[in-house]
Every structure is written in structure tokens, then in C-alpha cells.
Amino acid sequence: MSETQIPGFNLFEEAVEYWVDATQRTILYWDVIRKRGNTYLEHLSKDQPPVLIFDYEVIIDGRTLEKPVNYSLSRILPRDGQTTDLNKRPIVVIDPRAGHGPGIGGTKEDSEIGLALKDSHPVYFIFFYTDPVPGQTLADVKNAEIHFLEEIRKRHPDADEPSVIGNCQAGWATAMLSADRPDITGPLVLAGSPLSYWAGVDGANPMRYRGGLCGGVWLSSFFSDLGKGKFDGANLVLNMELLNPANTFWTKQYNLYAKIDSEESRYLNFERWWGGFFCMTSEEIHFIVDSLFVGNKLEKGAMKMEDDREIDLKNLQDPVVVFASQGDNITPPQQALNWIVKVYGTVEEIKRKQQVLVYMVHKKIGHLGIFVATSVAKKEHKEIIGSMDMIDYLEPGLYEMIIEPGDNEMVMAENKVSYEERTIDDIMVLDDGMEDEQDFEPVAFLSEFNDGIYQAFFSPLVRMTTTEFTAEFLRQLHPLRIQRYPISDINPMMFPVSMLASMVRKYRKQASPDNFFVSLEKHFSKSIEDCLNYYRDVRDSSQESMFKALYGNPIVKMFFNKELPEEAKAEIKRQKDELQTQSLLEDEDVWLNRMTEGGFPEGVVRIMLAMAKADHIIDKAEFIVSEKIVRSHPTLKKIKPADFKKMVKGQSRMLQTDQELAIDTLVKLLKTPEERAEAFEIAEKIAMADNVLADEEKALLETIKKTLGI
Structure with missing residues (x-):
């Protein structure tokens, strides 16, 4: 057979090389999928213990x-x-x-x-x-x-x-x-x-709309009834998988296929966790969806x-x-x-x-x-x-x-x-902006309404026709389970795959990375991924538009909304702001009146905190140096951790309330020249903890030095 020569490479040889490689990868890929099924069944037989690598x-x-x-x-x-x-x-x-x-x-x-x-x-x-x-x-x-x-x-x-x-x-x-x-x-x-749960950016976070488009919490109640009081966690996993169809249906699997010689262990370890499906009670999932996802x-x-x-x-x-x-x-x-x-x-x-x-x-x-x-x-x-x-x-x-x-x-x-x-x-x-979250208020109202109707008229019928057998039967028919256990050693048709895979590993021959057909395969894979991503973007955009058209509708908001009128909300906000302002003023008075309480420990802690925050950036290096000082100081190291933590919080609030007054009153806490000199030396160590003396730190050191009369 004559060879077809193309400048730069030999198409016929590369085609044969690629065909051998692709065939071997296909066999090895299905063998890994078989092992995934075995891992799934083995994990189930052990009651699905934690996938920790630690004892x-x-x-x-x-x-x-x-x-x-x-x-x-x-x-x-x-x-x-x-x-x-x-x-x-x-x-x-x-x-x-x-x-x-x-x-x-x-x-x-x-x-x-x-x-x-x-x-x-x-x-x-x-x-x-x-x-x-x-x-x-x-x-x-x-x-x-x-x-x-x-x-x-x-x-x-x-x-x-x-x-x-x-x-x-x-x-x-x-x-x-x-x-x-x-x-x-x-x-x-x-x-x-x-x-x-209602927060997000328009056009970027579609998952938050799913609850509203499904009518709220009634759907989880329905699935729980079908499960005889148990909600199948595989439904939550499927929801996450559908969020990114390109990765779920193609990229993850192709990545295994393309890197079959090195990816097997990582893939199986991840799938051991990803394929472990756990259940909740109907009370748990109802509370989560009603109070968090929707409410x-x-x-x-x-x-x-x-x-x-x-x-x-x-x-x-x-x-x-x-x-x-x-x-x-x-x-x-x-x-x-x-x-x-x-x-x-x-x-x-x-x-x-x-x-x-x-x-x-x-x-x-x-x-x-x-x-x-x-x-x-x-x-x-x-x-x-x-x-x-x-x-x-x-x-x-x-x-x-x-x-x-x-x-x-x-x-x-x-x-x-x-x-x-x-x-x-x-x-x-x-x-x-948070204005888009207003559209979720009708969702919460309609969710309760729909669930009330379901619980009153449909739930009794579903529960009456559900048995333990039908509940387990439906769980085993879930798409995420049915793609695992049939492709395992319990299926006799997988035996040839196992046998062929062992032979392939013995005579494995990879195609060259610069093989023309390998490059073509990667471009083909990328085109499939792009198509699925395009589908995802169109789907998400459509769902967002549908959600806003439905729940952003003024008529829907008028009739299906627990929100108070704007005037009432404004009044509540005004009262809340007044109460918060009053609380802040009272809090300031507390700390202003405590500026001169304490002695050497309080003074040193105040100086350490002031130096650490001088440039509005607190470095870990400054904390490490401060910790060394505290642990080695004969007075500071005797203070119990809980008391020291309380002291830090108090001195912090004094500095935040009025830093100028907090620095000026240091002389009331550091009473002797020796205490003031020692405190200033500590301030210098904190300032140089990161080996850089910022302008703000230099200015504060001068202020402390002047205040203490050093």
C-alpha cells in the first residue's frame, strides 16, 4: 500500500498510530468506568463510611x-x-x-x-x-x-x-x-x-432561580413522600451536575479518556465520594428549602x-x-x-x-x-x-x-x-445591587401556598400509595445510580472489558502528542464543550428571564407578597437606625469613661494594638512578634488567656472610639519612666515586625514618644 505524503508528516502512519491509541484508550476508559461501578458497590457494602485517608x-x-x-x-x-x-x-x-x-x-x-x-x-x-x-x-x-x-x-x-x-x-x-x-x-x-440565598449577579448566578421556577418547597415534599419519608440526596447531586452540562456530560469523561494512563486514580478517588448518595428526612429537607433556599x-x-x-x-x-x-x-x-x-x-x-x-x-x-x-x-x-x-x-x-x-x-x-x-x-x-432580591419575596409566599395545597390534597394520596419497596425501587432507578452499578462486575457483559484492559496495559502504545489526529480530537472535544456551554448559557438566560417576568411582575408582587408597604418599611428602618445610633452613642460613652482604667498591662496592649493598626493593615508578622513579647514578658505572661483576650477587645474599642484620647491617656496607665521606656521599646518592635516602617507608623511612634515624654 502506498503512503500518502503530506509535507511535515505522514498521514497514513499517524492514522494507524492514532487508531491503535484511540482503541486502547476506549477499552481502558470502559475498564475505569467498570471499576467505578465496583467502587460504588463496595462503598455501599461498607455502609458508605467517610472517604477520609486518615484513621x-x-x-x-x-x-x-x-x-x-x-x-x-x-x-x-x-x-x-x-x-x-x-x-x-x-x-x-x-x-x-x-x-x-x-x-x-x-x-x-x-x-x-x-x-x-x-x-x-x-x-x-x-x-x-x-x-x-x-x-x-x-x-x-x-x-x-x-x-x-x-x-x-x-x-x-x-x-x-x-x-x-x-x-x-x-x-x-x-x-x-x-x-x-x-x-x-x-x-x-x-x-x-x-x-x-437570594443574592447574586444578574446573568451569572442562575441556581438561585430554580426554587421559584419549580414552585417552591412542594417539590421536595413530593419527592420525600415518594421516598417514604426520606429525601434522596442524589436529587441534589443531579441538580449540581445539571448546572454545568458541559463538564457533566463531556469534559469530565473526555478528560479521563484523553489522560487514561495517568487520570485513573484521581478519577476513581473523586467518584468514590461523588457517587456516595445520602438521604435526609422529609422534615430536614423541608426546613432547608423552606427556610433557606426559598425563604x-x-x-x-x-x-x-x-x-x-x-x-x-x-x-x-x-x-x-x-x-x-x-x-x-x-x-x-x-x-x-x-x-x-x-x-x-x-x-x-x-x-x-x-x-x-x-x-x-x-x-x-x-x-x-x-x-x-x-x-x-x-x-x-x-x-x-x-x-x-x-x-x-x-x-x-x-x-x-x-x-x-x-x-x-x-x-x-x-x-x-x-x-x-x-x-x-x-x-x-x-x-x-440588591434590588433584584425583591423578586424573591413572592416566591416565598407562593412556595408556602403551593406546599399547603400539596400537603392538604395530594400528599395523603402519594403517601398512601408508597411502600418501602416502591421507595427503594425509585431510588435505585435514579439516573446517577443506574449509570454506576450496571457497569460493574455484577454485569457479566463487562468481563471481556476487564480481560481486554489487562492485555492493553501490557501492550500499551500511546500516540505522539503532535499526532495530527490527536490534535483533531482535541479540537472536536472543544467544539462539543463549546456547544454544551452555549446551551447552558441560553438555558440560564431563558430561566432568568422567565423568573423575572413571572415574579418581577407588579401584579404578582401585589397579590403574592408578605412584604410590608413601603411606608411601613421606611418607618421600621427609621426606628432601627435611631436605635442603632443610640446604641452606638451609649457604647462610645462606655469606652470613653474607661480610658484611664488599668495599669502597665493595659497601656502596653493599647500601644501594641495602635502600632499594629497604624497603616490600617495588620500583618501576621506583627502578631507573631507581639505574641513573643507577651509570652516572654514577666508581667504579661501571667495574665490568663481569657482575661488577656478581654483586655485586647476593650483596648481595641477605646482606640476605635477616640484614638487621640486613648494615646493621650497612656500616661495615666504607664506611671513610671521605666514603664514608659519599656512600652515605647515594644512599640518600636511592633513597627519593625515586617521590616518596613510605614509613614503612618513613624508618625505614631513620634506621637507616642512625645506623649510619654521620652
Whole structure:
């Protein structure tokens, strides 16, 4: 056979090479899919335990509590060679119960759990089982988690309160828990966690419209009835998959096919978690959809738990770190951050409540990448966990956490971490306004109306015709399950695939990367991805237009709206503003009258805080130097941590209320020349902590020097 010569390459040889490679990749691809099915069945046979790579021991099984729940508290066991400092702040990781199983926060060495272990923290993990306890509610789960945290406090009486990391949907659960019992938690980390469900940018965040277009909470009630009182979490996973059809139906699978020689392990590990579907009770999913997805009650302070007690996020007393990403299409930054605007309104109110709120917005990482990406773990999560103690001592206010590369030999730090003061406007600039949220008010009203009709007329009929067999039968027919177990070793037709795959691996022959047909394949794949992305954009745009046409309609708003008239809302806002202004004035009087209280410790702490915030940027290096000073000083090191923390908060508020007066009254606290000289020396050390003396720091040093008469 003659060869067809083309300048630069031989088409016939490249075609044969590509055909062999493509055929082998096809066989290997289906073998990996077969292994995925086997992994799914194996995971099911073990009751779907957490997908952690770390060993753990169960401390409390929530199924044995007075009000049993399908949650348990476990302690992560350190690796060989790792040490745990029992007096260090415990780190508690809670994974989302949003259809998948637990463990995503510890599937790699470089993960939230892995990094906390490396930093010698005692690490605990709160996980859940596949099936809920019949009748359990979110209030029961919250109370069980409170019990877990109380147990952790008992185990570490000399350590600071445990820091709780809530991933995705576990974030709002963590916020609710801490708002209800702020005495048992330390700093909170809300990673990719939505607390403002109506927020978003027009044309960019379509997921928030789904509840309204489906008619509200009645649909989850219907699915729960079909499940005999259990809601199948696979429905939530499918909803997430349909959000990005290109990735679901093509890109993820093609990436495996194209990189079949190197991608198998990563793909199977991820699918082990992604294919683990967990259930909720009908009470749980109804509460979540009605109160959060559709009702958005948490940020309003209108969410009621047991005994009709309302959960108010203003009751949060511990620092909160919000980690969001502009590349997250499930929890966009607006849904992660806008609750701060709604709950507090102004930075002055945040300071009055002596609250510390820190946020960090990644430029491009996707939703899952926030929890599983190694690059994110090594940078953002590492610095968040490493800064827990510092965050607990920040002045009340709103900050953005900035991480930049750069060594600091003085404090042996790999990255430069700083906290820059921000305003409410800095959060609002991420949004395109909150006016679009008014369209969601009729959704909440119609949701309750539709669910009332369903519960009264249709639910009894569905429940009457549903049995345990039909419920399980429908669960097994779910598209996400049926694509897994039939393509496994329980299907005898997959035996030839397994046999051929072993032969292919033995005689594997890859095509050259510059093969013409390989390049053509990649272009073809890109065209399919572009087509699916175009479909997604048209679909999302259509759904957004439909939502606005329906719920933005003035007639709909007139008849289906719980909102008060504009005049009434304006009056309520006026009264609220007056009350807040009065509270701020009263708070200022308190701190102005306490300016001269205390002695050397209060004076030194005030100077340290003033120097740290002189340029409105608080560096981690300054905190490390301050910590060394406190730990080595004969007077300061004797102060109990709780008392020292209280002192820091008080001195911070004095500086924020009137910094000039706070500096002028230092002479009342530092009474001797020796105390003043020592305090000024400490101020100089803080100023030079980052090896840079800013103009603001230089000016403040001169002011302190003059005030103290040095």
C-alpha cells in the first residue's frame, strides 16, 4: 500500500498510530468506568463510611443520644511521627450534607484535616451516616453537634475554644450552632458556604432561580413522600451536575479518556465520594428549602428552631472567616458575604458588637476546588488554620485576608499574610445591587401556598400509595445510580472489558502528542464543550428571564407578597437606625469613661494594638512578634488567656472610639519612666515586625514618644 505524503508528516502512519491509541484508550476508559461501578458497590457494602485517608476513632455515636441523629463525633488519629499538642486549639471539620457523603475535607494529605494535623492541633471530624434516623430534625442535629463540641471542650480544658470549619452547606449549620451557643465555639471558617440565598449577579448566578421556577418547597415534599419519608440526596447531586452540562456530560469523561494512563486514580478517588448518595428526612429537607433556599430566613433573623426560638446571626461572638471564590457557581461570593450587610448594616455596628469578620475571595477556583484543590489547601487553608489564634485577637471590624508570596526571616514565614480593613462598600462592589432580591419575596409566599395545597390534597394520596419497596425501587432507578452499578462486575457483559484492559496495559502504545489526529480530537472535544456551554448559557438566560417576568411582575408582587408597604418599611428602618445610633452613642460613652482604667498591662496592649493598626493593615508578622513579647514578658505572661483576650477587645474599642484620647491617656496607665521606656521599646518592635516602617507608623511612634515624654 502506498503512503500518502503530506509535507511535515505522514498521514497514513499517524492514522494507524492514532487508531491503535484511540482503541486502547476506549477499552481502558470502559475498564475505569467498570471499576467505578465496583467502587460504588463496595462503598455501599461498607455502609458508605467517610472517604477520609486518615484513621479515626468514633468518640460519640449520635444514634445513641436521647434524641438520636445519624451524626457522630470522631477524633482524627495523627500519622506516625506526628505529635498532637493537647493544649492547642482543637480544629473541628464538618462536611456538607448536600447529597454526598462526608470526608471531602480529608481526602488528601494537603487538606483541611491534614494541615491541621501537621500544625499539631487536636483534630475532630463530625460525620454522618447514609440514612437518617426517622423523624430527626435539623434542631436535633444542631443539639447533637452542641453535645459534640461540649465533649471536645471537656477533653481540652486548658485549650482555647475549638475552631469549627464548615464546608459548603455545613457552613450555615455551623453559623446557626454558634449563634445559638456562642460559648462553646472559637473562630468559625465558612468555606464556600451560602448564607444569603437570594443574592447574586444578574446573568451569572442562575441556581438561585430554580426554587421559584419549580414552585417552591412542594417539590421536595413530593419527592420525600415518594421516598417514604426520606429525601434522596442524589436529587441534589443531579441538580449540581445539571448546572454545568458541559463538564457533566463531556469534559469530565473526555478528560479521563484523553489522560487514561495517568487520570485513573484521581478519577476513581473523586467518584468514590461523588457517587456516595445520602438521604435526609422529609422534615430536614423541608426546613432547608423552606427556610433557606426559598425563604432566606437566616440572614433576616427569622429562622425558628425548637421552642420557636429565632436564630439571630448578630448573636455570633467569635471571629468568622468567610472563604469564597469568584469561580464558584454554586455559592458565589454574594451568597457567601451579603449576610454581613443585611445583619450588621455598617462597620460601626460590627465594631459595637465587638465582632471580627474576615473574608477572602479567590479569583477563579470552582466550588469543589475550595475544599479539594491541593493548591488551595497549601495556600489559603494553610494560612487560615495557621492564623486562628491571630484572628481571635484582631480588633473588632471587617477585614479582607490577603496572602502574598514573600519570606520574612524575622518570623520564619513562607507567605506574607495581612488583614486589611474594609468597609461595607467593599462587599457591595462584588454585587450589582440588591434590588433584584425583591423578586424573591413572592416566591416565598407562593412556595408556602403551593406546599399547603400539596400537603392538604395530594400528599395523603402519594403517601398512601408508597411502600418501602416502591421507595427503594425509585431510588435505585435514579439516573446517577443506574449509570454506576450496571457497569460493574455484577454485569457479566463487562468481563471481556476487564480481560481486554489487562492485555492493553501490557501492550500499551500511546500516540505522539503532535499526532495530527490527536490534535483533531482535541479540537472536536472543544467544539462539543463549546456547544454544551452555549446551551447552558441560553438555558440560564431563558430561566432568568422567565423568573423575572413571572415574579418581577407588579401584579404578582401585589397579590403574592408578605412584604410590608413601603411606608411601613421606611418607618421600621427609621426606628432601627435611631436605635442603632443610640446604641452606638451609649457604647462610645462606655469606652470613653474607661480610658484611664488599668495599669502597665493595659497601656502596653493599647500601644501594641495602635502600632499594629497604624497603616490600617495588620500583618501576621506583627502578631507573631507581639505574641513573643507577651509570652516572654514577666508581667504579661501571667495574665490568663481569657482575661488577656478581654483586655485586647476593650483596648481595641477605646482606640476605635477616640484614638487621640486613648494615646493621650497612656500616661495615666504607664506611671513610671521605666514603664514608659519599656512600652515605647515594644512599640518600636511592633513597627519593625515586617521590616518596613510605614509613614503612618513613624508618625505614631513620634506621637507616642512625645506623649510619654521620652
